[in-house]
């Protein structure tokens with residue numbers, strides 16, 4: 001059973017991906033509205049989150065916890081244009097980071113970021129706790145090859 005984490009190339013590859021993505025977000029005219037300045041821990045925390053979701057170490061949950069992720073997006077009021085640009089920049093970064101060019105892998109990563117961006121947007125717009133997306137833990141993302149064993 002190969003996890004998405006292993007197939008991607010582990011921490012080193014995911015860190016490269018998140019750094020490339022974050023550099024794009026900081027330079028992007030649409031995303032700059034929400035990412036005006038570089039936050040020193042953003043790349044590491046994104047790497048931890050992605051690694052855990054893809055079947056790697058559970059550092060995000062043990063060091064930060066899912067409630068942290070809800071808090072950082074709360075009240076950002078993410079627009080559809082920002083969410084779409086976030087996903088597009090992430091997909092570009094996957095190419096630039098040289099992650100495996102495998103159709104099943106790419107589909108799983110795309111679904112992961114589309115889902116995450118949807119959750120982040122919903123939580124960013126929530127007026128009350130009842131408006132938050134119901135997810136309360138890092139999603140364990142799997143892919144076809146993993147289910148097939």
Ligand code: HEM
Nearest residue numbers: 034039041042045046049072078082083086113116117120
């Ligand atoms: C797969 C989707 C997403 C994931 C996994 C994710 C993950 C994270 C994480 C881990 C942090 C904390 C960073 C830190 O501790 O410094 C964070 C912060 C933040 N996220 Fe997201 N996020 C997602 C989607 C989005 C979207 C769609 C937007 C807006 C377009 C957004 C905007 C922000 C902002 C503004 C912050 C706080 C300020 C900053 O660190 O620059 N996020 N996100």
